[in-house]
Amino acid sequence: KAGVTQTPRYLIKTRGQQVTLSCSPISGHRSVSWYQQTPGQGLQFLFEYFSETQRNKGNFPGRFSGRQFSNSRSEMNVSTLELGDSALYLCASSLNSGTDTQYFGPGTRLTVL
Amino acid sequence: AQSVSQHNHHVILSEAASLELGCNYSYGGTVNLFWYVQYPGQHLQLLLKYFSGDPLVKGIKGFEAEFIKSKFSFNLRKPSVQWSDTAEYFCAVNAGGYQKVTFGIGTKLQVIP
Numbered sequence: 001k002a003g004v005t006q007t008p009r010y011l012i013k014t015r016g017q018q019v020t021l022s023c024s025p026i027s028g029h030r031s032v033s034w035y036q037q038t039p040g041q042g043l044q045f046l047f048e049y050f051s052e053t054q055r056n057k058g059n060f061p062g063r064f065s066g067r068q069f070s071n072s073r074s075e076m077n078v079s080t081l082e083l084g085d086s087a088l089y090l091c092a093s094s095l096n097s098g099t100d101t102q103y104f105g106p107g108t109r110l111t112v113l
Numbered sequence: 114a115q116s117v118s119q120h121n122h123h124v125i126l127s128e129a130a131s132l133e134l135g136c137n138y139s140y141g142g143t144v145n146l147f148w149y150v151q152y153p154g155q156h157l158q159l160l161l162k163y164f165s166g167d168p169l170v171k172g173i174k175g176f177e178a179e180f181i182k183s184k185f186s187f188n189l190r191k192p193s194v195q196w197s198d199t200a201e202y203f204c205a206v207n208a209g210g211y212q213k214v215t216f217g218i219g220t221k222l223q224v225i226p
Contacts, residue, residue: 041218104156105156
């Protein structure tokens, strides 16, 4: 079974731009979660989608948004990029919401100049 | 809100030494607990998890963790580390039923041959 895939793997943007990241979960998985990983803060939960509905949201500003499609693929969008948005963005999928084990993708490394 | 504390941010051990990484969480209700590992250049992957039952949980590669409810702790142990255990280790907690996992800041383990 193919693992979680994320595209692109690397991105360089400038302040003020917007960016869209994509995540394809493991086949059959319906829950997709997004995390931001930085050296100083570790992994911070952004949001979780299940069956195209946002089930949970972390403490990030409204510039961070996401969506999930009927095939469970998910996208994350960050508008008006700031230098502090530079991070590794990780996507994780699980069969269902709740207590199922999450499987992580390789991440998208976003650099904001 | 749930939170996770990992006490050791950077640990250096010689091969064959014993390992114990501390993890404490704050949440008064039922929790699911995880340890994830990130080897250099690889995805985050699940090491072990505790949902219920025996508080001593065994994971992959000889790792184990003990859930002590009275201490809100879930420490990771390995009796004899190998050079290949060099990685970053993350403790995580999921509470409330939804897939909103809170991670600790991580502990970087360096094993010297």
